[in-house]
Each structure stands twice: as C-alpha cells, then as structure tokens.
Amino acid sequence: MSNFFDFMNIKKGEIENLITMAEKFKRGEILDKPLKDKMIGLLFNVPSTRTRISFQAAIKQLGGEVATYNSQDLQLANKESMKDTATVMGKYLDGLVVRWYNMNDYGYGRNTLNEIADSSNLPVINALDDKDHPCQILADILTLKEKYGENYRKKKVLFTWGYADRKKSPGCTHSMLTAASILGMDLRIAHPKGFELDNEYLSFAENAARQSGANIEFSNDLDESIEGVDVVYAKAWGSLSLPGYEEQKYKCDIKDQWLVNSERFARANSDAYFINPLPIIRGDEATADIIDGPRSLMYQTAENRLHVQKATLTSLYSR
Known part of the structure; x- marks a missing residue:
C-alpha cells in the first residue's frame, strides 16, 4: 500500500495480513521500529478521541515522532489552499494521518484526502472521511x-x-x-x-x-x-x-x-x-x-x- 483510504483498493490478502500483523503486535511478537527517525503528522478538521490517541501511541511505540494539527491552528483557517498546505507538509514530514469531512458536502472529505496525497507525495492514512473508516x-x-x-x-x-x-x-x-x-x-x-x-x-x-x-x-x-x-x-x-x-x-x-x-x-x-x-x-x-x-x-x-x-x-x- 502507498496510501490507505478504503478497502476497495486493496486485496483480500492485504486485509488478512494487516489483521494477522495486528494480532502479532498485540501478543508482543513484533518489536521492529519502522518509524525510527520519522515524523508523522495527524491532520484533523473534526474531533477525535480513539483514532487520535491510538495513532499517537502507535507512532511513538514504533519509534517515530508525532505532531497533531487542527485545521483551525493552521493557515487553512485563513483560507490557505489545501494544495499549498499539503505541499509544504510534504517537505517536512514523512507521512500523514488525516481525518477530514463535512457531512453537509458529501464527497468533500475524500476529495480532500486525494488532494493531500497528490500534493504532499506522502503516505496518507484515512482516519475517517465522509466515505470510509x-x-x-x-x-x-x-x-x-x-x-x-x-x-x-x-x-x-x-x-x-x-x-x-x-x-x-x-x-x-x-x-x-x-x-x-x-x-x-x-x-x-x-x-x-x-x-x-x-x-x-x-x-x-x-x-x-x-x-x-x-x-x-x-x-x-x-x-x-x-x-x-x-x-x-x-x-x-x-x-x-x-x-x-x-x-x-x-x-x-x-x-x-x-x-x-x-x-x-x-x-x-x-x-x-x-x-x-x-x-x-x-x-x-x-x-x-x-x-x-x-x-x-x-x-x-x-x-x-x-x-x-x-x-x-x-x-x-x-x-
């Protein structure tokens, strides 16, 4: 996988492998630190508890560093384009976990995730948009x-x-x-x-x-x-x-x-x-x-x- 947005674009074996790997992590059988020296950003425009905290903990436990960004704390709040924001994030970070949607405009969230992935050239994980979780x-x-x-x-x-x-x-x-x-x-x-x-x-x-x-x-x-x-x-x-x-x-x-x-x-x-x-x-x-x-x-x-x-x-x- 280069991004993880939904299940429609990955194979059955990949889903099964993710579940098997999660089982191994839970049993303490995997000790690798694939995120060593990597900085992962969490970009959210709506509230989150479990997704935010579990990703923060997972990134840290995998050896990485994490920074969490609320859209209202960035220049997005002053109408900077997502293209400009994501392009610059791509210069600083090693990956992004994104929760982005507005249910009064169905499709807006997925379009934004695609724009972030295209502009940043980073791996992007869907942390809930208007189409998938x-x-x-x-x-x-x-x-x-x-x-x-x-x-x-x-x-x-x-x-x-x-x-x-x-x-x-x-x-x-x-x-x-x-x-x-x-x-x-x-x-x-x-x-x-x-x-x-x-x-x-x-x-x-x-x-x-x-x-x-x-x-x-x-x-x-x-x-x-x-x-x-x-x-x-x-x-x-x-x-x-x-x-x-x-x-x-x-x-x-x-x-x-x-x-x-x-x-x-x-x-x-x-x-x-x-x-x-x-x-x-x-x-x-x-x-x-x-x-x-x-x-x-x-x-x-x-x-x-x-x-x-x-x-x-x-x-x-x-x-």
Whole structure:
C-alpha cells in the first residue's frame, strides 16, 4: 500500500495480513521500529478521541515522532489552499494521518484526502472521511477473530443504523460492507428508508461477494433483522439523500424503533455480542444495560485500535 483510504483498493490478502500483523503486535511478537527517525503528522478538521490517541501511541511505540494539527491552528483557517498546505507538509514530514469531512458536502472529505496525497507525495492514512473508516473496521474484525477464530466469517453480523443528534459519516458502514464482501463474511445491514448507502459501495460489495462467497443482506426493520444474529453492531450515520431539516425530524420520529434495548437484544442469539465504535450516548443507538453489559465488546474493540494502527503504519513503512 502507498496510501490507505478504503478497502476497495486493496486485496483480500492485504486485509488478512494487516489483521494477522495486528494480532502479532498485540501478543508482543513484533518489536521492529519502522518509524525510527520519522515524523508523522495527524491532520484533523473534526474531533477525535480513539483514532487520535491510538495513532499517537502507535507512532511513538514504533519509534517515530508525532505532531497533531487542527485545521483551525493552521493557515487553512485563513483560507490557505489545501494544495499549498499539503505541499509544504510534504517537505517536512514523512507521512500523514488525516481525518477530514463535512457531512453537509458529501464527497468533500475524500476529495480532500486525494488532494493531500497528490500534493504532499506522502503516505496518507484515512482516519475517517465522509466515505470510509477502514482503521475502525480493521479493529472490529480483529475483535471478531479473537472471539470466534477463523470461524468469524460464518457468524451473522448485524450492522444496524441508530439515532444520533448530529449527522455522522457513513464511513464505518461503507468500510464494514466492503471488508465483509471481500473477506467472505455473513453481514446484514439494517437501516430506515432514506439512509441507503452510496451506490458505488453497494455495487462493489455485490461484485466482491460473488467472488468471496460473502452473504450480504439488507433490511429496513430492526426487529426482524436482529433475530438470530451473533453480533449486533449499532452505528449512526447520516442520510445521503434527505435535506437536513427533514432528516432531523425523521430521525427523532423513528428513534425508538431503531434503539438496541434489552428486549430487542434478546431476539439475537443468547451468546450474541454487542459492538459500537464509540463515541456513544447511552439511550441513542443502544441502552446503557446493553452498552455496559457483559456481552459488550466496545472497549476491547477500542483497545484493538492501537494494534491495527501499528499494523497499518508498519505496512506503509517496512518496505
């Protein structure tokens, strides 16, 4: 890989190698320092907790130095072009981790990532844009593999929409859809009408699933789709089609129908797990008893962010 933006542009074997490498990092089997004497920049235009901190820790543990830049602290705030900013960053740094999006302008984030990569000539890692969040989904799949071994591909994973007050990126959903279709997983995506995914991702997943044997399903009914699943992954994302004012009212009207509560979670298999990538507000996507309950893998997945960040960085710099 020269950049890591999404799963649509890497092969099945590369995804599997990243997960395997993350497992080795977690077990302490890899002690290499591929970032020795390298400076990696983190450029963010929206808030971040786990992604920012896990990358900071990973870079340091791999022997590198890290600097974090908020767009409002740079001349970007005074309308300097991203081309000029990224070109100069390319003269100073050895790589960039970028979180950049504005969900009122879908596609703006990915276009910006492409511009940064082209102008800086640096390896660029997508730390969440308006289309993908591959680093998060790598951590989720690592967690599933830890629980189920190679059999994780045969477990029924429900990825369901949930309420959030703010308009969130569909990045996790798109990345889970594409990764599952490449890896041959059994994935069901549930969402209200009006929250359909990008057609580019739907088409890619359909073609990839034919090659891998993945089972990809869609539903507009949480009560129906949660029946008998092994994993419930609740995640809000914004509509790509509804006007903002209409979306906000609609979300409020349907919030309770899409809440993962104890009654709905009981419809899943008795040993089902719950996943959320965080942040989460208890009572929005799921209730506190599910989020904080014994079947929640939320914090394990958050821990695994560190190990997949190490694997991703190593894959870019150990060449």
